[in-house]
Amino acid sequence: MRAAPTILHLDMDAFYAAVEQAAKPSLRGKPVVVGGLGPRGVVATASYEARRFGVHSAMPTAQARRLAPNAAYLVPRFLLYRSISEQVMELLGRLSPLVEPLSLDEAFVDLEAGGAAHDAATARAAGERLRRDIYTTTGLPGSVGLAGSKMLAKIASEQAKPDGLTLIVPGTERELLGPLPVRTLPGVGPATGEHLRRAGMTTVAELAEAGEDELVRLLGRAHGAALYRMALGHDDRPVVAERDAKSVSVEDTFDVDLHDRVRVRLEVERLADRCVQRLRAAGRSGRTVVLKVRRYDFSTLTRSETLRGPTDDPGVVREAAARLLDTVDTTGGVRLLGVGVSGLADFTQEDLFAQAAAERSAAGAAPVPGPGAPEPAGADVPGTDAPGGAGPVGPRGARAEEPAERRWPAGHDVRHSAYGPGWVQGSGIGLVTVRFEQPGSPPGRVRTFRVDDPELTPSEPLPLVPGPGRAVTGS
Structure with missing residues (x-):
C-alpha cells in the first residue's frame, strides 16, 4: 500500500455507446445500445440513457429490445473504437511509462513512476488534467479513480461515474470499504458471493470481522487469505506495463x-x-x-x-x-x-x-497473396455477434453474395454521391435507411434507398470532433 494516491484508474464511460453518440448528433442524449443485433446477439455497451431502462452489457439483445424498444441498436465499429483508444492510451503514456491497459477503454497508470504525482494534491491535478486532455482530444468523457492501490483506484473510478474524479485518501480505506457489498472486491464473482451470503457475509466489513481463518475455511488457503487482505484494504499488486499478446x-x-x-x-x-x-x-x-x-x-x-x-x-x-x-x-x-x-x-x-x-x-488453385499483399476487398465487414463477421467466403477468398442486411449494418458509415456522409439506421426488404449527418453537424435528415443504389457506398468512419475546453469536477 502506498502512502499517497498515486495509482490512477481510467474508465471511459459507456465507451462504445459514447463514441456512437459523439459521432451521430441525432443520438446525443438518447438511449443507444451497441452489440450483436441477431437473435443470439449480446449487448456490448449501453449508454446511460439506455441503462435507465435496465439494459446492461452482456444482456441478450432480444431482452434489451423488450426493455428499451425505442433505443438505437447499432453494430460495433471496432476500427473506430481502437483508433480512439490509441489516442487515449497515448495521453496516459505521457503521464507515466507504466500503463497497464485492461481493455480499449480502461487502464491503470502508475503516476509515481512517471513523476506525475507524489502526493494527494499532485495526483488530483494529474487526474484532472488527464480528463481535460481526453475531452479536448476526443470529445468523450472519462472517469478517474486515484488511490494507493489498484483495487481502490478501480473502486474510486466506479464511484466517480459518470464523468467524474474520485480520490481515496490513504488511511480511509477501511471506512470506505466497510459498507460495500462483497462483490466489489476483485475475485468475488456470483458463485463466491452466494457462498459468502449463505455464510452470513454480504459486506466487506463482515468479511474483515470474520477473520482470515474463517475465510480460509470457506474458500481455501489462497483465495481466503487474499480476500481477507483485500477486505482490510491491502493490495500490493504493481501496475504492469502492457504485455505482448499471446x-x-x-x-x-x-x-x-x-x-x-x-x-x-x-x-x-x-x-x-x-x-x-x-x-x-x-x-x-x-x-x-x-x-x-x-x-x-x-x-x-x-x-x-x-x-x-x-x-x-x-x-x-x-x-x-x-x-x-x-x-x-x-x-x-x-x-x-x-x-x-x-x-x-x-x-x-x-x-x-x-x-x-x-x-x-x-x-491448380489460384495463388494466395503473400505477406504484405492486400486482402480481398470487403474482407472485414462486421457481422451479427462478433467484430468483423460477414457472409461466406469462397475457397479462394472471393466473397459470396450476402443478404442486404449484412451489407448495410446498422450504425455503420456510408456516403451518397449527392447527400454526402451518413450512417445506416436500418435495412431490410431490399431497402436501406440512412441518416445524413456527421460528427459536429446538426442532427441530419433521413432518406431511404434501394440496397443496390449505385450512388450509396460504404465509407470509413469520420474522426470525432474534439471537445472544447471545460472545467472538470471530482471528489
Missing part, C-alpha cells in the same frame, strides 16, 4: 445453426483470412493455428496444429484450419466457429509460403 483470434456466432458441411468450411476459411488480417495489422506472425467449434448442444471443441515455423500467410492458415475442421464432427449443427493463431513472433518462416504455393499449384 494470440490473435476471431470468432462468429451464427443466428441459425450451420448444418451444411460446405458452408461450415467456407466460414472457417473466411475466419482464417480475418485472423491473418489482424495478425498482419499487429505486425506479427504465429506458429500454431487453433480452431474452435461450438456445436448445437453447446459442447465446445478446440483443435490445434503447430507449423514448422511462424507464418502470416493466409493460405497457410486457411489450409491448416481446414485440416483441423476435418477432425471435427459437425453433425447436428454448428453454433459458433473461431480461428486463432498463437506462438506469436516478429518474423515469418519463408519456406512455409513456398510449401503452400507448391501445394496450391499442384491442386
Whole structure:
C-alpha cells in the first residue's frame, strides 16, 4: 500500500455507446445500445440513457429490445473504437511509462513512476488534467479513480461515474470499504458471493470481522487469505506495463445453426483470412493455428496444429484450419466457429509460403497473396455477434453474395454521391435507411434507398470532433 494516491484508474464511460453518440448528433442524449443485433446477439455497451431502462452489457439483445424498444441498436465499429483508444492510451503514456491497459477503454497508470504525482494534491491535478486532455482530444468523457492501490483506484473510478474524479485518501480505506457489498472486491464473482451470503457475509466489513481463518475455511488457503487482505484494504499488486499478446483470434456466432458441411468450411476459411488480417495489422506472425467449434448442444471443441515455423500467410492458415475442421464432427449443427493463431513472433518462416504455393499449384488453385499483399476487398465487414463477421467466403477468398442486411449494418458509415456522409439506421426488404449527418453537424435528415443504389457506398468512419475546453469536477 502506498502512502499517497498515486495509482490512477481510467474508465471511459459507456465507451462504445459514447463514441456512437459523439459521432451521430441525432443520438446525443438518447438511449443507444451497441452489440450483436441477431437473435443470439449480446449487448456490448449501453449508454446511460439506455441503462435507465435496465439494459446492461452482456444482456441478450432480444431482452434489451423488450426493455428499451425505442433505443438505437447499432453494430460495433471496432476500427473506430481502437483508433480512439490509441489516442487515449497515448495521453496516459505521457503521464507515466507504466500503463497497464485492461481493455480499449480502461487502464491503470502508475503516476509515481512517471513523476506525475507524489502526493494527494499532485495526483488530483494529474487526474484532472488527464480528463481535460481526453475531452479536448476526443470529445468523450472519462472517469478517474486515484488511490494507493489498484483495487481502490478501480473502486474510486466506479464511484466517480459518470464523468467524474474520485480520490481515496490513504488511511480511509477501511471506512470506505466497510459498507460495500462483497462483490466489489476483485475475485468475488456470483458463485463466491452466494457462498459468502449463505455464510452470513454480504459486506466487506463482515468479511474483515470474520477473520482470515474463517475465510480460509470457506474458500481455501489462497483465495481466503487474499480476500481477507483485500477486505482490510491491502493490495500490493504493481501496475504492469502492457504485455505482448499471446494470440490473435476471431470468432462468429451464427443466428441459425450451420448444418451444411460446405458452408461450415467456407466460414472457417473466411475466419482464417480475418485472423491473418489482424495478425498482419499487429505486425506479427504465429506458429500454431487453433480452431474452435461450438456445436448445437453447446459442447465446445478446440483443435490445434503447430507449423514448422511462424507464418502470416493466409493460405497457410486457411489450409491448416481446414485440416483441423476435418477432425471435427459437425453433425447436428454448428453454433459458433473461431480461428486463432498463437506462438506469436516478429518474423515469418519463408519456406512455409513456398510449401503452400507448391501445394496450391499442384491442386491448380489460384495463388494466395503473400505477406504484405492486400486482402480481398470487403474482407472485414462486421457481422451479427462478433467484430468483423460477414457472409461466406469462397475457397479462394472471393466473397459470396450476402443478404442486404449484412451489407448495410446498422450504425455503420456510408456516403451518397449527392447527400454526402451518413450512417445506416436500418435495412431490410431490399431497402436501406440512412441518416445524413456527421460528427459536429446538426442532427441530419433521413432518406431511404434501394440496397443496390449505385450512388450509396460504404465509407470509413469520420474522426470525432474534439471537445472544447471545460472545467472538470471530482471528489
